[in-house]
Amino acid sequence: MKAISSDFAPPLKLISPFFSYGVVFYLLSMLALLFFEPTFSYAQMNVAGWIHLFLLGFVMMIIFGAMAQLIPVVLEAGHAVVDVYYVIFPLLLVGASLMVFGFWLMPAILPYGGLLVLVAMIIFAVENIATLKKTTIRTLTIDTVAWSNGYLLLGILTGFAIALGLSGNFGINVSLMLKAHVYAVIGGYVVLTIMGLSLILIPMFSLAHGFEETAINRAFKLVITGVGIVFAGALFTQEWFMYIGYAVNMLGIFFYIWQIYIIAKLTVRKEMDIWAKSMIFAFGALILSIVLGLVYFMSGKESILHASVWFLLLGFISSMITGHLYKIVPFLVWFERFAPLVGKEKVPMLHEMYSKEGASMMFWFTASGVVLGGLGLLFENGILFKGGASFLFAGAIFLFVTMRKMLAYGK
Amino acid sequence: MCSITKEAVFDAISTVIDPEVGFNLVEMGLIYDAIIDEDCNVHVIMTLSTQGCPLHQMITTWVKEAVERIEDVGEVEVEVVWEPAWNISMAHDNVKQALGGM
Numbered sequence: 412m413k414a415i416s417s418d419f420a421p422p423l424k425l426i427s428p429f430f431s432y433g434v435v436f437y438l439l440s441m442l443a444l445l446f447f448e449p450t451f452s453y454a455q456m457n458v459a460g461w462i463h464l465f466l467l468g469f470v471m472m473i474i475f476g477a478m479a480q481l482i483p484v485v486l487e488a489g490h491a492v493v494d495v496y497y498v499i500f501p502l503l504l505v506g507a508s509l510m511v512f513g514f515w516l517m518p519a520i521l522p523y524g525g526l527l528v529l530v531a532m533i534i535f536a537v538e539n540i541a542t543l544k545k546t547t548i549r550t551l552t553i554d555t556v557a558w559s560n561g562y563l564l565l566g567i568l569t570g571f572a573i574a575l576g577l578s579g580n581f582g583i584n585v586s587l588m589l590k591a592h593v594y595a596v597i598g599g600y601v602v603l604t605i606m607g608l609s610l611i612l613i614p615m616f617s618l619a620h621g622f623e624e625t626a627i628n629r630a631f632k633l634v635i636t637g638v639g640i641v642f643a644g645a646l647f648t649q650e651w652f653m654y655i656g657y658a659v660n661m662l663g664i665f666f667y668i669w670q671i672y673i674i675a676k677l678t679v680r681k682e683m684d685i686w687a688k689s690m691i692f693a694f695g696a697l698i699l700s701i702v703l704g705l706v707y708f709m710s711g712k713e714s715i716l717h718a719s720v721w722f723l724l725l726g727f728i729s730s731m732i733t734g735h736l737y738k739i740v741p742f743l744v745w746f747e748r749f750a751p752l753v754g755k756e757k758v759p760m761l762h763e764m765y766s767k768e769g770a771s772m773m774f775w776f777t778a779s780g781v782v783l784g785g786l787g788l789l790f791e792n793g794i795l796f797k798g799g800a801s802f803l804f805a806g807a808i809f810l811f812v813t814m815r816k817m818l819a820y821g822k
Numbered sequence: 823m824c825s826i827t828k829e830a831v832f833d834a835i836s837t838v839i840d841p842e843v844g845f846n847l848v849e850m851g852l853i854y855d856a857i858i859d860e861d862c863n864v865h866v867i868m869t870l871s872t873q874g875c876p877l878h879q880m881i882t883t884w885v886k887e888a889v890e891r892i893e894d895v896g897e898v899e900v901e902v903v904w905e906p907a908w909n910i911s912m913a914h915d916n917v918k919q920a921l922g923g924m
Contacts, residue, residue, distance in 0.1 A: 420876065484876050615872045616842075618921070620909055679910040680843075680921045738842075742876070745841055750877075753884055754837070760844045 421479050421493045423747035427818055428500050429476025430740055434814045436468025436507070437729075441780075441807040444800035449787045451717075454586070460514030465724065466596070467507035467528060473732050474604055475499060475535060477739060482542055485552060485611055491541035495534050502531035510574070518577050525574035532567045536560040555607045555631045562599025562638060566592055590645035590653070598638040598660060605731055606630060606667050613671065616686060616738055618679035626670035633663030657708075664701060668694065684762065685770040689734025692778050696726020703789075718789040725803070726781045733777065733810055737770055740817045748821040764820045769813040776806030824862040826892055831856040831864055834892050838884045840871070845920070847885065851912030854903065856889075863896035864889050869908045878902070 443461055451458050479496050483489055509524025539560050546553065569592040576583040610627050614620070640656030643649075671694060680687075703719035706712075741764040749758040784799025786792070835856075836848040847853055850871065857865040866885055870878060882900045889898045910918055 480876070615875065618843075618871055618910070620907055682921065742842070746876070746880075749841075750880055753880075754887055758841065760839075761841050762844070 420483065420746065421490065421496065423743055425493070425496050426476045426479050426743060429472050429479070429496075430736065430814065431818060432500075432504055433469050433472035433476065434736075434811050436464060436472060437733075438804075438807040438811045440465040440469060441800070441804040444784070444803060445797065447796075447800070449717075449791045449793055449796040450714075453589075456514050456518065460511050463507065463514060464511045466601070467503070467510065470601060470728060470732065472503060472507070473736070474601070475503065477608070477735070478535075478539070478604070480739070480743060481608060481611070482539065482556070485556065485607075486542060486546040487548055488542060488545040491538055491545060495538050499531045499535050502527045502534070506531055513574075521574040521577055522571070525571045529567050529571045532563055536564050551628050551631050552607050552610060555603055555635070558635045559600050559603040559607065562595045562603065562642075565642065566595030566600055569595060587645060587648060591642050594638055594641040594645065594656075598634065598641065601728060602664075603631070603634055603638075605728065606634065609731065610670070612735060612738070613690065614674055616680070617674065619674045619677040620679070622670075622673050622677050624670070626666045626673060630663045630666035630670060633659050633666060637661075637663055661701065661704075664697070668698065685737045685767070685774055686734045688774055689730045689737075692774075692781075693727050693730035693734065696722045696730065696781065699785075700727060714789055714791050718785050721785045721788050722781070725784070730777070730781075733773070736810075736814065737765055737817075740814065741765060741820070744817060744820050759821075765813055765817045769809050769816075773806050773809035773813060776802050776809060778806075780804075780806055824858055824860055824894075824896075826858055826862050826864070826895060828856050828858065830892055831858065831866070831889055834888045835866070835885055838881070838888050840881070841877075843871070843917075843921070845913075845917050847881070849914045849917050850908075851914065851917075852908060853885075859896075861896045862894055864892075864898045866898070866900045867903055868900065869903055869906075871908050873904060 440461060443464060447457075447461065453459075475496075479490070479493070506524045506527030506529075509520055510528060511524075513519070513521035513524050539556065543553065543557055569588050572583055573585055573588050573592055576585045576588065606627070610624075614622070637656045637658075637660030640659060641653050642656075644651075644653035644656055700719045700722035703715050703722065707715040707719055738761070741761040744764060745759070745761055752758050780799045780802030782799070783795050783802060787794070787796025787799050832848050832853060835853055836846045839846050840850060840852075843850065847868065852870060853866065853868045855867040857867070859865075866889060868882075868885065870881065875881070882902060886898050886900050889895060889900075910921065913921075
């Protein structure tokens with residue numbers, strides 16, 4: 412393995428806006444939850460608005476920032492053109508904001524927001540693919556990065572077609588295209604990316620070594636295939652085909668969880684810091700989401716599907732991201748501001764760069780909010796759901812404050 | 823004849839701390855060997871706790887700089903190896919205890 416040159420690392424000023432504004436979008440999406448009821452339909456425009464606020468504003472924004480830093484680590488090659496991230500950020504920021512505003516108040520502006528997001532994601536995907544071509548190593552993780560970027564492009568193209576359809580500019584079957592869009596973006600991009608990154612980051616932070624990777628290899632292949640099957644089934648209105656895809660995806664996720672279990676058994680670092688707690692909660696929520704998903708397929712009860720999606724988005728994806736922020740952001744700040752001082756003066760340790768109390772409050776409020784909100788959705792109980800939303804909002808305030816302090820540390 | 827000892831090299835490297843874990847590289851068991859020739863040129867053989875560590879290059883630079891601070895040292899070369907792979911049994915007891923491995 413070659414050395415990871417510090418020249419490959421993008422500067423903090425390029426990446427930090429993705430983290431700063433991603434957390435602002437998270438805060439806003441938790442605030443918005445206070446105005447929702449536990450009974451809703453995914454076809455409601457305000458629900459689509461919230462999904463985009465959360466997924467585009469928070470999840471994608473943070474993933475893009477993290478990928479800017481981690482792609483060179485995974486590929487052992489510098490970015491093809493790292494400066495494009497200066498363009499991707501404002502396009503994604505304005506595009507996501509316009510889309511949320513469009514869904515909530517003015518559908519006519521959806522295509523404009525959609526176009527900006529489309530351009531941002533095409534630039535991101537093309538830059539990633541150009542960087543992939545520079546690498547000399549070939550692993551399944553790298554193939555997965557390529558596949559996830561392909562699905563991202565498919566997802567955003569179908570999303571743009573939906574935006575045109577909703578604004579009345581394009582005659583398409585919106586509900587059909589919606590399934591293809593959701594699976595390509597969430598399953599094909601977000602889940603595959605999280606699986607790939609967690610395979611790198613979880614052993615790195617837990618100091619786990621020498622584990623077998625057969626399970627994750629199967630997981631990657633199954634999820635890549637499963638998402639493709641669901642996408643094709645949705646596009647060609649073949650529901651039976653989609654069910655095969657769901658089953659293949661489910662099997663893929665089972666192998667992913669199995670791989671994490673193998674890594675967890677070999678974990679050297681046992682301390683329960685904010686990252687470790689977040690990982691345990693995230694995987695607990697993922698298992699719960701799968702169980703609820705299976706129950707939904709047997710019962711067909713809509714509230715169970717809502718709870719399953721809730722635990723997937725806010726329990727698993729959100730906790731994976733927020734937990735990793737307390738590792739990645741201190742590292743980026745340390746790398747920029749303190750690494751040059753090593754050997755010359757005393758420098759802080761990474762864990763000293765954030766408030767442990769603040770991070771702990773973030774975790775407990777968020778975890779309680781996820782559980783309460785999920786129960787509220789499951790039993791269609793407004794009080795439980797609003798209680799959960801309030802806890803999540805309180806947790807988001809702690810995340811926002813601790814993140815600001817981390818980014819300003821040593822400035 | 824060179825008067826620099828292996829212990830002096832390890833002492834110098836023990837000033838280099840992994841900022842994530844909070845222990846120095848010698849305590850972590852990451853420094854496998856230090857070969858010193860007659861002209862006081864030093865060849866450090868080390869590993870890292872994780873392949874693909876973003877600090878890979880910086881850590882090896884810090885090790886080189888730490889050894890170069892030893893008086894009368896010649897050329898310093900740092901080689902990173904992955905065999906044998908690092909594991910917690912190579913770390914000092916205080917590290918094992920702090921990380922929860924004991």
